[in-house]
Amino acid sequence: AQSVTQLDSHVSVSEGTPVLLRCNYSSSYSPSLFWYVQHPNKGLQLLLKYTSAATLVKGINGFEAEFKKSETSFHLTKPSAHMSDAAEYFCVVRGRGYQKVTFGTGTKLQVIP
Amino acid sequence: DGGITQSPKYLFRKEGQNVTLSCEQNLNHDAMYWYRQDPGQGLRLIYYSQIVNDFQKGDIAEGYSVSREKKESFPLTVTSAQKNPTAFYLCASSIGQYSNQPQHFGDGTRLSIL
Numbered sequence: 001a002q003s004v005t006q007l008d009s010h011v012s013v014s015e016g017t018p019v020l021l022r023c024n025y026s027s028s029y030s031p032s033l034f035w036y037v038q039h040p041n042k043g044l045q046l047l048l049k050y051t052s053a054a055t056l057v058k059g060i061n062g063f064e065a066e067f068k069k070s071e072t073s074f075h076l077t078k079p080s081a082h083m084s085d086a087a088e089y090f091c092v093v094r095g096r097g098y099q100k101v102t103f104g105t106g107t108k109l110q111v112i113p
Numbered sequence: 114d115g116g117i118t119q120s121p122k123y124l125f126r127k128e129g130q131n132v133t134l135s136c137e138q139n140l141n142h143d144a145m146y147w148y149r150q151d152p153g154q155g156l157r158l159i160y161y162s163q164i165v166n167d168f169q170k171g172d173i174a175e176g177y178s179v180s181r182e183k184k185e186s187f188p189l190t191v192t193s194a195q196k197n198p199t200a201f202y203l204c205a206s207s208i209g210q211y212s213n214q215p216q217h218f219g220d221g222t223r224l225s226i227l
Contacts, residue, residue: 009153032213034215036218041122041201041220041221041223042220042221043117043119043203043218043219043220043221044156044203044205044216044218045218046215046217049213049215051213052213090155090156094213094215101146101158101216103155103156104155105153105154105155106153106155
């Protein structure tokens, strides 16, 4: 069985300050992990993916995430928030098989000017 | 540019009516998926298809039906048996069974009840 927990449903930061969105996962084997971003009334856009290579993964728009097996975490960070980062973010774990994709419940990021 | 096209963007259903949501992809992906998104619940899998003329039920298939007659197309029908169809529906595709490959998503269809 696999699961993913996004620890915060809402995060609010000031523009120019760091962003931290937290994600913990559980899986019976080494999973692949992804972060997606969703703007209102849009689909999900891939930010980055971890697939058992480097544990620090760099993605688009200045985001990065670090895979920590000992903590079963895959937190998403960005050094400096921009107004355009305001959106909902989903952590996703994918195991073997077509339907073995589990989505977190999402974290809404608010960026205050 | 390759991608996934969902139509219509907004759809309204009357009581007792079946409606069909369109999903087309030009990514040459084998696998396609339909998800339902409700506020605060993440995405839930309705149906998925690994290959043409084959599809499997996901976690919440009741009240929905699909077909996969062409590689590029995976339409979803919301039947009158689905008593709570109001949601945002997302179609996705992926290269295949490999777990390290991400899914690609369309821009969704928002379905409401009249």
